[in-house]
Amino acid sequence: MQATQLTPVALARRLPAHLVNGLSVGAGLASITTAVALAAGLPAALTVSSGAAVVSIADTVAPPQAKTQPMLMAALAAFAVALLVALCHGHHVLMGLAVLLITFSAILWTAWGKRGGTLTFTMILSLVFQMAAFDQGHLEGAAMWTHVGWVALGCAAMAGWSLASGRVLAPRYQSLAVADSLRALARLIEAQADWLATLPHRHIQGADPEGSLLPLVRQQATIADVLQQTRDLLYSDLTRPGARRWIPGFIGIVDVRDLVLACQVDLDQWPADTPVPEALLQWGREMKDLAAHLDRTAEAAARHLPWPTLPVARDIAHTPLSDVPLALNQTLLSLLRRHAQMRLGLQRLRDAVAVPDAQPLTLDTAVLQSMRSPVDWPLANLRAVLSWRSPVLRHAARTTAAMACAYLLAHSLPWTAHPQWMLMTVAVVLRGNLEQTLARRDARVIGTLAGCLLASLLLALQPNGWVVLAVLALALSIAHAYALVDYRITSMAGAVLALLQVHVAHGHMPSLAVLERLGDTLVGAGLAWGFSYLWPAWERHQLPQLVGRLLRAEARYAHHVMGQGVQSTLGERGSHARREVYDVVWLLTQSLQRMQKEPSSQRAHLGDLETVVVRSHRLTSQIAGVRGLLLARQAEFDPAHTLRLLGQADARMGALFGEVIPLPTGPTTPANEPQASPTPLAPMDDTGAEHAPITNTALLSTEHPQSSDSALSWLARRLRQAEVDAQALVQAARAFMA
Template structure:
């Protein structure tokens, strides 16, 4: 047994435990009954009409089209849901028709399948939604090509599939459920996240800030011009207000920059202000989520006033931050009194690219991924090869429905190992349960076509209801849905159950084996992701110090863009470490403990930079020393990032010299910017210690 074997066994067992926990989880907060009923009604209408007016085979095609289009609308995307349904229906229809044309020619169909699977794999370059929906086009091609017999019937089936998606889109337009609900939730989560940060600062004045809710709210805020004219007034402006609270809260609480001791009446006043600000933010978040006017407790409003008996906080950074917090709270209360109706005028907004405008964006994304080291390209090659091999294997196996082997591969394979492994094991367990239950029902009740269709609609309704919960539950619903659909055509239940379980197991094992033979591990990329984060943090810090040294009209925008880049780099690092944590490979130079220490150092670097944001001056004379520090910081962090990629120790001597010169030329040497610079250098030194292996 090699040294890596115990680590691999531990990783696989940990992934299995995580799969069991997450796969069976049902989050009540994630349930959307009305939306699930609407999607199930779309499937029921198409299925019932085609079964009544057409044939069982045509009904199965229609049901698959409406089912897959409905699933597309549940994907995590800020695009309008009708657009997602129509785009999915178009892709499903085209893939099904081309599959029909070549279904009778095994070699040609396998070639088409490989090309289509490769394109579906590359679609992940445009984002997870495009990747998932494109995968469904391959799945539909595999399932429904066995139904028609002529080109005319193929066109008819393709049209019925498109009709299912069109009906889903129509139902969304005619029966909207909670308009702007997802965007309300995203904005409310951002405000609640800032409120939670304020409360954590009361107990830990140097607590880190989690930017994920604000990043999600920013994505949700991007709208088309047409949406901007109909956006509720309540969804305009609060995100920027939450961003302004962030540095002020941190600066007020920090004992070094704010200068407030950790105990005493001054700290008590700071804690009161933090608690009151959290109350205001929570009340605002609750009102936005529900679409009503906020109800802010009077006690919180009284706390957020200047004391009549004189200032509790002494003159200095903390008092300045407290006054800014009072002003921000007044802005929040004033904004809460504004009408919440839909605006009828065009307002500034984050622009969302139209559907035709997505083509050049997608082309650029594909070009970036056309390189051998790209996980997306490797996923596309892996998917194409394994789907083709799985189809050929299914044709050679005795069971009649061999297409379930490549179908399982399509549903399981993802660009990263963690999702592939977790979804593979979850799909097998869920499919066994769903197929067994559905097979038992068919055996005991022996329903005809219409009762089988009704049972299929019940399964798809449960699927839509539980879409945002565990994948085991989802797989069980899909397995039962397919069994009941095939029951409409008179499939023998014993053959259906045994075949589906066996072929699902083969497909899942094939997917895992393909990843082991042709992997795209995230673990070796940890140094690169850490270096990217360091570069982004360096640019953010340099932008803040430069804005402090030279206040100008464009300084705020410069800081904002650098902050967004730093957040994106941090999220990419966290995704990579999460995926690497379940991979059965060794760390290759960056252990889990050192990665955690390096992450802590960079989070601290971002936090102390944020402290200075609360003290950026509006107009002042240029600070030559701060400007030189900013000019030194960015190139030094860039060189340090290259050292990280080369597994070498970063050199912070230029930053140290610039800070010493700044301190020597400043009287007195205890300003806010100098304190932040000291803390920043400490964080950089901590990073060096974290990434330097012990001798």
């Protein structure tokens, strides 16, 4: 067994997706550089590598269909920058203007979000590399055009390599994405178990129940982002057998995610002054077991290991229930029944991902493909940011001003051999918000210091040219792989890359190159930090729009769930509405994190925003609970009575949200059903069979009462609580916007 684990294939299967992508980029750079070195010599190979390296930034973990346009645009953008630098070189004023033009236009690519960000850094890095090339060499006349031609070859070669490798690696990316989704689901279950474990202490200490939910909300937002990345990889080409193998299991992950959130519905009902029974704490420990099972399943998906079996449920049947108040019997019973559904869902999930072949799809392919992130590049995105209120335009103006200052300062300091280093530091450290700028500042300084030490140690060994080329490829691989994971590592690899390029260009390492690199990094990081306060786009200015978007998303999600009746699927619009809720919650949690680093004067509404996010989480959990109840007990519902209850709740919640925000299409009751009554639902009868003391043998049972009235009573209770949570969310939103 040990020998099997140490084979190259087994070790490769341990690599995460970002390292696989980074090594693919490094292999491409090494292959292109080696081929050109053998055919045209080492100087030409280094020039080709400068073009290939910058284009490789656009090579990300993405489906092949989504790579074509970004790679072609990256190649054209890098070539255009190289041509502009070549034409302006030798004229400080023209070069300064070119730096400003390139910087401003590069930042505008972020109008298209993360996919545009790769093109931003493609242009910035191309600017830095070409300034270095023209400063270090005598490139005039024919030599200049030859240099530009080699750069163009490198750009085209890397674009071709990325498109080809993307198709080869697509199945691997898909299996790793499913593994990441399983791990994210495990972390969500663990977060809920941790929240439950601290419940007795919170009841004793009287802690704020909403504040204690924030870690769980953040984990919910995190899994939403991971699931969307997996959708993009799996749903891009539904004709591929590899994708069709994983899709049923991935849909199972999404369903279990909703069950986990629905459990919070019952946990929130536990009164603060009521002791937590041992049965509930035991259930929390079993949740930990299920999270560990998901981690093992993720390892099996990523490393092609035998699929683990679902662990046997803990013996909660012998846990005494004498400490459970009679009035809370139905809450505990609902929670444990939902847990039984979760175990059933995990078993189905395991059975689905364990199938080695493509499986038939139960959902329409058009619905699945509509769930992908956009891959087009509409000009409307650019027009939308051409306003002084736009954070993108402010960031572009702020970065351009900082680069102008850095360009002037770089030519005024005692050391002026590599002015592009300071420009590079300013460009990568200065982000669109203060929190990311501070994080990048620290990571850049720490990484550069470590990289300078590594480069000095390596060059002290006096490696030959081929070793240096290999290290350059490896450094690029590491820098590329960790750019969005840990920028300290990327900065360290970037420092090694820069210093080795200086060594190759001069044939030796200049005595002050390391100190110059450190000095430029410190000065550039300080400039970026200072300019981050120029024309800032504080989070509080963008939040009212996001909160309104959240309310609209919650209203649509509730409308589609209640409008589906007892149908088994949400449909395309319902699925989009649910995803929109999770997307906006993720954006709001990111805003919460960024606001923590902003000046205290800009954090006046931080507590109100936390309340909005937590109450949105509760409402989303309630809606998921309603949907889960409709699906699990659909055979017990009387269709006419069920639609009447759902229609009434739908109308009231629509009216509630409509008081705060305009809804494009208000929730409606089916035409053939009774119209919603303005009177509230009658209270549930607490003397019925639902409130009889539960027995230990019912704790993990999936059996449900077969009475239609009983099912409707449970549904009425869920709908009433959903309305209460919707009202609480609306009140929190009003307080925030006041």
